[in-house]
Amino acid sequence: MGRFLWLVNTPNQAPDFVHQMTSHDFVVAQQYILEDQDLDRLDGIVLTMHSDQRHLAANQSLLMAFLEHGGSIIFNGHVAWPFLTMLKPFQSVEQQGLESLRIHIEADHPLTRGLTTDDLTFQRSVAGFYGRGTNPPPDDAIVLTSVGSSRAPVDWVVQRGQGQLFVHTGNDLFPFLYRADPADLGRLRQFFDFFTRARSW
């Protein structure tokens, strides 16, 4: 069972399915308690699209150390304030019709297994919700999905130290994973399984 800190920056809490996912343990908290947490006890930190990235930037050394020591960081949103050393500012893609917003799966990887391009491209037959640009990845990242004919990276994962940084360029990824398997929450479970580290404690 993985242990994840889910940081929110709205008065609302995390979506209901976070608490239905009994295969993992989620602690939901306001973002600003980050500095007060015992991060060594965590598998990962979930950062939502509402994150205060200036606050994250002020905690860059803490977050980089968390990665170095084997924790994972799961970021959703557009990078406006590059709060980790390997992040660069978001670049939008030109939106001109469906093909410019189609999501492509770029890698056979535990994080994309079982997902189809339609799962990610459409919500009620409308495209554009999943990703509309790229947070440019570092050269050694594995690009998982891309958007449009330019294949701009949307989801990517990269190892730093013993940990993994996962970046989703868009609104929170999780409702898409939920809708891909709402009965069993299989895609969500698979996602968090990947970031659960073997532990000796």
Added chain:
Amino acid sequence: MVTLAAIDGGTYFHHQSLYEAPFGHYFDERIYVQDVSATDLSACKALLLPCRLNADLIAVFKDQLVDYMRAGGTLVAMGETFPDRWLPGIAFTACETNFWWWVEGLPGPDIQIVDTDHPLMAGMTADHAIWHLHGHFRTSPAQRPLIDEVGGTLLFEDTKTYAPGRLIATSLDPMYHHGSHFMPATTRFLDVFLPALRAYVSKT
């Protein structure tokens, strides 16, 4: 004197709306949300709280905002900042948002510009304010409706409760969607609202 300042919650959609083209130039100053308590707001004619600025954080400095208005400042609370949770006398009812009326072939929000002669509504038409709804205000006599929908008020001005300052509040959330590169209607709203706001507060 700063004409228009905004509080920056550090989110990407705040960054896109407050710093980047085409709207960044409307803001003379941005105050990081964690710095507000240590900032003298009195030099700002108007202070805007952008969409989805965390209401729990605003509540921490709500007294400072009241003092700011009572000293003559104009406070602008945008959508999903929930002023009913940190100011008294505001009646707000959230609604279930129908993001899909345009897909389902249903009529969209029935927007009415209540006071077309008000300077804040310069250039504003109903079409500028149609995307979706998050809720309605039930206004008091001190709160003058400027944009309404069948369920209540979407944008009001209150020049009495905090006189000589004033409160402008809306439940519309254009800065979140514009800042997410999503929903061009919200960009069109800001295209007319921000210059009208700036011109309005410049004259006071």
